Amino acid sequence: MIQIDMKSRTPIYEQLINRIKLLMAQEVLQPGDQLPSVRVLAGELTVNPNTIQKAYRALESEGYVYSLPGKGSFVNDMKETINNDKIAQLKTELIRIFTELSLLNVSKAELIEWMDAVENLNAKESGDTNENHN
Template structure:
């Protein structure tokens, strides 16, 4: 279910978060579906339960999941309407990354090509 790269510079909890977000966004995990318990997932992935707990806590903070004490964590219903606050934050992050990319020698055409490839790949994965 999850593929974690222990050699990656990306923290394990962040890898787990990204994979769970992807599964939620692509409807692999349905709204109100129960997620594996922290203990079970930690045993399955052979990682520290605190790592799982941190990922779940961050996902809850971001609105992707919710927790019912004594019952577990569940997938939040995704609101398909634009989240203006989150979109503005992402736009700011992307603008900063574009400035860095251009400063380091990247070209505008490379950015355009990358955006086209990324959107085509995303559309292909949805089909």
């Protein structure tokens, strides 16, 4: 369920954070769900437990999960209100880039292609079968 790319330049713990946030956004992980234990996930990914803990800790400090010593780590219920500011910010950024690309004669169709690629990528990485991309 949770996969990482060892060749990527982005740190493992950051990949984990993003992947889990993604699974939450896709509601694959739902409020109350228990995350794999630090040691179990470390075993599955052939990665050090400390690296997993680092990701969980960050997720907890951001409010995405909560951890109960002795029990486990669980998914929190994140309100969308927190994200609205961020969305607005990203929208501004996006419009700037759209404009630039428009001036470089990149078609709308092509942009939509890129969007689809992102969708497929996310689906793949959070899915089951493995595939190389670079």
